[in-house]
Amino acid sequence: MSKVQKLPTIRRLPTYLHKLNEMRKSGIEIVATPELARYMHLEAIVVRKDLASTGVTGQPGVGYKVAELIDAIRAFLSWDNTSEAVLVGAGSLGSAILGYEGFEEYGLRIIAAFDTDPAKIGRTIHDREVFPVSRLAELTRRMRIHMGIICVPAEYAQKVADELVEGGVWGIWNFANVSLKVPDNVVVQREVIAGGLAVLSVKLTALRRELNSESE
Amino acid sequence: MSKVQKLPTIRRLPTYLHKLNEMRKSGIEIVATPELARYMHLEAIVVRKDLASTGVTGQPGVGYKVAELIDAIRAFLSWDNTSEAVLVGAGSLGSAILGYEGFEEYGLRIIAAFDTDPAKIGRTIHDREVFPVSRLAELTRRMRIHMGIICVPAEYAQKVADELVEGGVWGIWNFANVSLKVPDNVVVQREVIAGGLAVLSVKLTALRRELNSESE
DNA sequence: CGGCTATGGATATTTTTTTATCAATACTGC
DNA sequence: GCAGTATTGATAAAAAAATATCCATAGCCG
Ligand SMILES: NC(=O)c1ccc[n+]([C@@H]2O[C@H](COP(=O)([O-])OP(=O)(O)OC[C@H]3O[C@@H](n4cnc5c(N)ncnc54)[C@H](O)[C@@H]3O)[C@@H](O)[C@H]2O)c1
Ligand SMILES: NC(=O)c1ccc[n+]([C@@H]2O[C@H](COP(=O)([O-])OP(=O)(O)OC[C@H]3O[C@@H](n4cnc5c(N)ncnc54)[C@H](O)[C@@H]3O)[C@@H](O)[C@H]2O)c1
Numbered sequence: 001m002s003k004v005q006k007l008p009t010i011r012r013l014p015t016y017l018h019k020l021n022e023m024r025k026s027g028i029e030i031v032a033t034p035e036l037a038r039y040m041h042l043e044a045i046v047v048r049k050d051l052a053s054t055g056v057t058g059q060p061g062v063g064y065k066v067a068e069l070i071d072a073i074r075a076f077l078s079w080d081n082t083s084e085a086v087l088v089g090a091g092s093l094g095s096a097i098l099g100y101e102g103f104e105e106y107g108l109r110i111i112a113a114f115d116t117d118p119a120k121i122g123r124t125i126h127d128r129e130v131f132p133v134s135r136l137a138e139l140t141r142r143m144r145i146h147m148g149i150i151c152v153p154a155e156y157a158q159k160v161a162d163e164l165v166e167g168g169v170w171g172i173w174n175f176a177n178v179s180l181k182v183p184d185n186v187v188v189q190r191e192v193i194a195g196g197l198a199v200l201s202v203k204l205t206a207l208r209r210e211l212n213s214e215s216e
Numbered sequence: 217m218s219k220v221q222k223l224p225t226i227r228r229l230p231t232y233l234h235k236l237n238e239m240r241k242s243g244i245e246i247v248a249t250p251e252l253a254r255y256m257h258l259e260a261i262v263v264r265k266d267l268a269s270t271g272v273t274g275q276p277g278v279g280y281k282v283a284e285l286i287d288a289i290r291a292f293l294s295w296d297n298t299s300e301a302v303l304v305g306a307g308s309l310g311s312a313i314l315g316y317e318g319f320e321e322y323g324l325r326i327i328a329a330f331d332t333d334p335a336k337i338g339r340t341i342h343d344r345e346v347f348p349v350s351r352l353a354e355l356t357r358r359m360r361i362h363m364g365i366i367c368v369p370a371e372y373a374q375k376v377a378d379e380l381v382e383g384g385v386w387g388i389w390n391f392a393n394v395s396l397k398v399p400d401n402v403v404v405q406r407e408v409i410a411g412g413l414a415v416l417s418v419k420l421t422a423l424r425r426e427l428n429s430e431s432e
Numbered sequence: 433c434g435g436c437t438a439t440g441g442a443t444a445t446t447t448t449t450t451t452a453t454c455a456a457t458a459c460t461g462c
Numbered sequence: 463g464c465a466g467t468a469t470t471g472a473t474a475a476a477a478a479a480a481t482a483t484c485c486a487t488a489g490c491c492g
Contacts, residue, residue, distance in 0.1 A: 004419050008479070011411035018393050018410075032439065039395050045481060048440065060440040061488030077414050078421045092315050096308035102393065106410050107417070147420075171420045173413060177234050177318065179255050187423055189416035191409065194234075194322050195227035197389060198293050199220070200363075200405035201323070204387045205294045206220050207403055224449070248469060261451060264470070276470035277458035439488080450477070457470080462463105 009050045010077070014106060015040060016050065017073045021105060024066050032063035079107030085173075086145050088160045089152030090115045090130050093175060097151065099126040111145060133160070140167030150174045161188075225266045226293070230322060231256060232266065233289045237321060240282050248279030295323030301389075302361050304376045305368030306331045306346050309391055313367065315342040327361060349376070356383030365389045366396075377404075 004010070019039055023031060033051070037044040051064065056072040058064040074080045082104075087094055090113040097103075098110055113125060114133045121132045131139060140148070140163075148164035150157050150172060157176035164172055165186055174180055174190045182188055220226070235255055239247060249267070253260040267280065272288040274280040290296045298320075303310055306329040313319075314326055329341060330349045337348050347355060356364070356379075364380035366373050366388060373392035380388055381402055390396055390406045398404055 004415070004422050005478080007415060010414050010418050011408065014410035014414050015393075015395075015408055019395075034439085041395060043481070044439095046479090049480080052441075058440050059488070060486065061438055063439070077417050079414075079417060083417075092308075092312035096312045099308050102410070103413070106413055108413060147416075170424070171416050173416055177231075179231075179235075179257060185423065185427065187416060187419045189412050189419070191412045192227065192231055193407065193409075194230035194318070196405050196407045197319070197322055197324060198226050198230050198295075199223060200387050200389055200403060201293045201295060201299075202226050203220050203403045203405070204363075207401065208386070211401065221448075250469085259451070260469095262449095265450080268471075274470055275458075276456065277468060279469070433492105435491095437488100437490080440486090442485085443483085445480100445482070447480070448478080450475100452475070453473085455470105455472085458468085460465100460467080462465090 006053055009053050012040070012042075012050055013054070013073050013077060016047075017070065017077075017079075018102075018105065020066055020070050020073070024070065029066055030063045031066050031069070033058075074107065077107070082107050082109050083147055084109050084111045084143070084145050085147035085149055086110070086112050086114060086136070086140055086143075086164075087128075087149040087151060088114045088133060088136065088164070089150065089156075090117075090120050090125050091151060094149075094151035095125050097149065097175075098128055108147075110149065111143060112139065114139075133163075136160070137163045137167040140164060140169060144168075146170045148172050150176050150180075152176060154178045222269055225269050228256070228258075228266055229270070229289050229293060232263075233286065233293075233295075234318075234321065236282055236286050236289070240286065245282055246279045247282050247285070248274075290323065293323070298323050298325050299363055300325050300327045300359070300361050301363035301365055302326070302328050302330060302352070302356055302359075302380075303344075303365040303367060304330045304349065304352065304380070305366065305372075306333075306336050306341050307367060310365075310367035311341050313365065313391075314344055324363075326365065327359060328355065330355075349379075352376070353379045353383040356380065356385060360384075362386045363389065365391070367391050370394045 033044045033047045037047045054072040054076040056068055085108055087098060087110050098113060113128050113130045114136045115121060115130050116133050120130045123130055146169055148169045150160055152160055154176045157178050158180055161172055161180045161182055165182055170186060172188045174188055180188050249260045249263045253263045270288040270292040272284055301324055303314060303326050314329060326344060329344050329346045330352050331337060331346050332349050336346045339346055362385055364385045366376050368376055370392045373394050374396055377388055377396045377398055381398055386402060388404045390404055396404050
């Protein structure tokens with residue numbers, strides 16, 4: 001069982017990457033931790049550790065080369081080679097994801113979409129053709145796609161996952177609100193958007209409690 | 217500075233909650249940790265700790281009462297009183313969020329949307345009226361809304377955040393790819409969807425390395 | 433050149449989170 | 463009712479992540 005370390009660091013890396021890409025675009029070549037830390041609302045030491053874990057090394061007294069950082073992060077995340085994916089469920093969330101150009105920056109290219117809705121099949125959404133889900137396994141295998149993105153209602157997610165696995169997929173990014181059963185050699189990452197809302201709620205409650213007790 | 221503990225637990229709670237709600241709907245009254253653990257792909261001990269942190273207590277040898285668990289989780293997350301929010305940026309992601317009924321389960325009700333696009337202003341999206349963003353601060357204050365959801369392109373996010381703060385908001389759920397500057401008495405939760413993709417990428421690479429080395 | 437400041441990197445410490453162990457409780461089947 | 467099993471909850475240990483300290487290096491400025 002592959003046990004991946006430093007999950008919190010990995011989750012932060014895309015944010016560094018995005019900021020660094022912006023910096024590079026505006027001609028900045030060197031960046032020091034305190035600046036990144038301010039931007040990220042983190043302690044400088046956290047940033048340094050995060051960057052170190054990708055293998056880059058900076059210049060004491062100076063900082064890091066932006067271009068090197070970008071390369072190191074992308075290499076660490078295996079985002080230096082674009083990987084192709086299919087998206088299943090071209091509903092509202094699925095369409096939003098299809099239309100998000102940001103993923104190209106993250107080495108993800110969504111090649112095609114699949115749906116059951118006859119009104120969608122055969123049309124294109126954000127330039128990607130929508131195929132009937134009945135052809136999911138077949139086309140996924142034929143196109144040698146190794147990642148699937150699930151945006152169907154929860155009750156159909158398992159069936160879709162099974163077909164993705166049958167199609168030879170190695171990784172599944174699951175936005176549906178269910179836990180999927182897949183073979184050991186397939187990785188599932190479930191995106192629980194409500195998790196962020198939960199954190200926000202708790203922080204809000206804590207802050208309000210604090211402010212109330214202060215004012216007493 | 218409010219320092220909230222047990223963030224990983226908090227992120228997992230919505231998933232328990234959803235499953236428990238499903239169980240209640242199908243008439244199940246008692247649940248034991250091993251079952252939840254199987255569903256969540258976690259160790260039973262993690263589940264027990266998570267549940268314990270909400271304050272519920274189970275019956276040794278039996279399990280937990282589903283209804284009690286639901287109440288405890290909702291209370292812990294302050295989701296027992298529905299809170300109202302406004303959404304800014306009724307684009308593709310914004311519309312998806314507006315249309316997602318799942319948030320009601322999590323105590324969130326989106327009251328209105330705001331946008332700059334004249335084509336959207338005045339129309340309704342998923343039954344919510346779209347107002348011009350020029351009225352954001354005013355209406356937020358007048359409706360006594362305390363949460364804002366930002367779904368605008370990154371470059372406008374800070375301006376929107378400023379107006380939300382001016383409108384008296386306490387919490388901001390930020391889907392844009394920037395770090396926001398807000399006063400100390402406002403909480404921002406940034407949702408970095410690419411974070412999940414990063415984790416998936418790293419796990420995939422690790423798994424493939426493992427499989428390769430095994431086959432040698 | 434020489435002191436001053438900013439910075440990264442190595443190492444150590446602390447805190448948080450995950451995992452393990454075990455006694456106590458309740459149900460099951462006989 | 464009693465033995466066996468499943469389960470919780472308390473306590474302890476281990477692992478992971480965040481934080482602190484200190485030293486070496488680099489640039490700056492007079
Ligand atoms: N919208 C959100 O903000 C949001 C947030 C978090 C999670 N989610 C989850 O994302 C998923 C999709 O949500 P949505 O709002 O886009 O719903 P949606 O109803 O807009 O879209 C679902 C799409 O899936 C298609 N579909 C249904 N069954 C299918 C099947 N068997 N195979 C292929 N396609 C199928 C439908 O035709 C539709 O186009 C849900 O599981 C939801 O819980 C959505
Ligand atoms: N679509 C995704 O899958 C996805 C994923 C992750 C993050 N995001 C982020 O979410 C945000 C929105 O993405 P999207 O795909 O919905 O983009 P989009 O272009 O579809 O929607 C943006 C909406 O914001 C409106 N808008 C622009 N400026 C505004 C302003 N100043 N005030 C109010 N409204 C304004 C636009 O009119 C448009 O309706 C972006 O910041 C994006 O990075 C999107």
